[in-house]
Amino acid sequence: MINGSIINIEGLNLHIGNKHILKDINVKIPEKKLTVILGPSGCGKTTLLKSLNRLTDLYPEVKTQGKIFNGGIDILNPKIEITELRKKMGLLAQSPYPLPMSIYDNITYGLRISGRRKKRYLSKRVEYYLRQVSLWEEVKDRLKDPASALSIGQQQRLCLARGLSVDPDIILADEPTSALDPVSSREIEELFLKLKQRYTIVMVTHILRQARRVADYVIFMYLGEIVEHGTAEQIFENPQNQITKAYIKGTYS
Amino acid sequence: MRSFSILNFKVRRTLRENLSAFWMKCCYLLILAMPFILLIGLLLKSSLLFGEHSLMELIFSSEWKPLSGKFGFFPFIISSLWVTFISIAIAAPVCLLTAIYLTQYAKRFVLKIMQPVIDILAGIPSVIYGVWGIIIIVPFVSKVAGWFNVSSSGYSILTGAIVLAVMIIPFVLNILIEVYKTIPIELSEASLSLGATKWETIKKVLTRKAYPGIISSFGLGVSRAFGETIAVLMVVGNVVQIPSGIFQAGYPLPALIANNYGEMLSIPLYDSALMFAALILFVVVTFFNMGSRYIIMHYEKKI
Ligand SMILES: Nc1ncnc2c1ncn2[C@@H]1O[C@H](COP(=O)(O)OP(=O)(O)OP(=O)(O)O)[C@@H](O)[C@H]1O
Ligand SMILES: [Mg+2]
Numbered sequence: 367m368i369n370g371s372i373i374n375i376e377g378l379n380l381h382i383g384n385k386h387i388l389k390d391i392n393v394k395i396p397e398k399k400l401t402v403i404l405g406p407s408g409c410g411k412t413t414l415l416k417s418l419n420r421l422t423d424l425y426p427e428v429k430t431q432g433k434i435f436n437g438g439i440d441i442l443n444p445k446i447e448i449t450e451l452r453k454k455m456g457l458l459a460q461s462p463y464p465l466p467m468s469i470y471d472n473i474t475y476g477l478r479i480s481g482r483r484k485k486r487y488l489s490k491r492v493e494y495y496l497r498q499v500s501l502w503e504e505v506k507d508r509l510k511d512p513a514s515a516l517s518i519g520q521q522q523r524l525c526l527a528r529g530l531s532v533d534p535d536i537i538l539a540d541e542p543t544s545a546l547d548p549v550s551s552r553e554i555e556e557l558f559l560k561l562k563q564r565y566t567i568v569m570v571t572h573i574l575r576q577a578r579r580v581a582d583y584v585i586f587m588y589l590g591e592i593v594e595h596g597t598a599e600q601i602f603e604n605p606q607n608q609i610t611k612a613y614i615k616g617t618y619s
Numbered sequence: 620m621r622s623f624s625i626l627n628f629k630v631r632r633t634l635r636e637n638l639s640a641f642w643m644k645c646c647y648l649l650i651l652a653m654p655f656i657l658l659i660g661l662l663l664k665s666s667l668l669f670g671e672h673s674l675m676e677l678i679f680s681s682e683w684k685p686l687s688g689k690f691g692f693f694p695f696i697i698s699s700l701w702v703t704f705i706s707i708a709i710a711a712p713v714c715l716l717t718a719i720y721l722t723q724y725a726k727r728f729v730l731k732i733m734q735p736v737i738d739i740l741a742g743i744p745s746v747i748y749g750v751w752g753i754i755i756i757v758p759f760v761s762k763v764a765g766w767f768n769v770s771s772s773g774y775s776i777l778t779g780a781i782v783l784a785v786m787i788i789p790f791v792l793n794i795l796i797e798v799y800k801t802i803p804i805e806l807s808e809a810s811l812s813l814g815a816t817k818w819e820t821i822k823k824v825l826t827r828k829a830y831p832g833i834i835s836s837f838g839l840g841v842s843r844a845f846g847e848t849i850a851v852l853m854v855v856g857n858v859v860q861i862p863s864g865i866f867q868a869g870y871p872l873p874a875l876i877a878n879n880y881g882e883m884l885s886i887p888l889y890d891s892a893l894m895f896a897a898l899i900l901f902v903v904v905t906f907f908n909m910g911s912r913y914i915i916m917h918y919e920k921k922i
Contacts, residue, residue: 424804424808426726427727449811450814452812452813453812459805465809465810465827475815476814479813479819480814528809529813532814
């Protein structure tokens with residue numbers, strides 16, 4: 367059922383100061399599927415997600431060892447040009463952080479940075495990506511307004527559109543619905559179900575029901591380790607590990 | 620007896636409560652009234668001058684002959700503007716780049732070391748900066764003027780501006796560091812993951828986000844520079860003239876007041892004229908404070 371993998375993590379260890387945060391992570395992330403990273407709070411889900419496009423560089427106290435392959439290139443190799451590689455992975459944070467500019471400029475930012483300047487092209491792209499996240503009808507008359515004027519749910523969809531604008535292969539999403547109301551959460555979920563036809567999605571969540579609704583593949587983490595990973599069916603119907611079992615049944619505390 | 624003492628206790632407690640509330644209100648009203656009291660005092664004192672001269676004449680005339688009753692403030696106003704704007708022109712880029720380096724590039728401990736250093740700089744009395752200016756900057760400027768074939772004693776607009784720049788840097792820098800530190804890291808993450816380099820992120824996202832804070836820090840710098848007295852007075856030359864270059868001596872408004880108040884007050888209208896100088900200072904500094912506040916509010920709505 368799971369065919370090719372797009373990201374291979376091999377022997378990833380991550381320390382912050384002298385705390386061992388990620389412990390010997392080995393896992394393959396399947397292509398064009400929605401992979402959910404599950405696990406209790408503080409187990410390292412966000413850290414793992416940020417390692418995938420080396421945003422951990424922003425934290426000088428973080429030390430990583432191991433390899434993360436994407437298309438044959440080791441992302442963690444300090445010699446590679448990470449800027450271009452990051453574009454292959456769109457990021458969606460826990461709560462929306464629109465860039466301090468207009469709705470329109472939020473979408474065109476990534477394009478302008480990679481040298482696209484033609485106005486007609488940019489306008490078309492803006493419409494296209496806003497339609498992708500079902501935001502176009504709501505904002506088409508106020509594209510020049512500051513993005514911060516949107517509602518939180520709209521902002522999160524804008525951030526998703528912004529991530530899509532640089533045409534990534536992978537979407538990394540860290541609890542993308544945790545700051546949203548139920549309706550907006552549902553909208554994001556449905557978008558993900560639609561987008562996973564064309565993108566590989568890695569999503570962190572600790573909402574079990576959400577994971578059941580969207581996941582194809584599940585990685586279960588506990589205290590910095592991957593305890594178990596497999597297809598959604600395997601993990602939800604027939605977990606092997608005791609901790610996973612407890613967590614899935616909801617008896618974990 | 621017992622119930623009486625409880626009652627007594629309660630009364631005393633409410634009394635104390637009311638009294639402290641009363642004093643708090645007094646203090647806050649006093650602070651609220653302070654600027655108005657100052658303004659009214661200055662207006663009253665300088666009003667004598669208005670009786671004899673028009674406002675236009677006072678501000679734009681450059682004839683300063685107190686003995687014959689001529690009070691033209693133009694040379695002082697121009698000196699103040701020169702000194703202030705050159706000093707902010709020096710301090711602003713230095714502070715901005717330092718703040719960006721310390722918050723975005725440097726290791727955490729570097730910022731930890733820098734912060735007390737900045738605080739020490741901010742706490743040094745201005746007379747010490749003045750002495751330092753006389754010993755180091757005056758001869759330096761005199762030499763630099765020589766390179767440009769200008770003869771200068773070194774006591775000049777530029778010297779005042781350099782000393783002022785050094786004095787306002789710690790204040791402006793402290794605000795800027797705070798401003799950049801409070802920008803959420805997620806904003807950098809978003810920009811980087813769209814393929815921006817670190818410098819692009821700083822320039823196009825972080826500095827945009829920081830813009831209101833940057834403006835307010837510069838506004839504060841300008842207000843401080845405009846009003847700073849002792850250190851400037853010691854190095855700026857204090858010659859009543861409209862300086863035609865940065866190597867010439869000038870005579871800013873605060874220096875005028877500090878040098879002359881208490882002396883020559885037998886000359887009619889002289890103390891009124893000095894009060895008018897203070898009034899100009901007050902109005903300009905207030906204007907800058909309000910102006911930067913306005914920009915902040917206006918801009919924050921737009922991002
Ligand atoms: N900058 C940091 N400095 C020190 N420790 C950190 C830092 N960031 C994360 N940690 C630690 O790393 C561990 C993993 O954090 P992480 O944010 O990845 O957990 P998480 O699984 O995403 O948790 P949550 O579900 O609460 O978001 C935690 O123990 C946390 O305290
Ligand atoms: Mg997290």
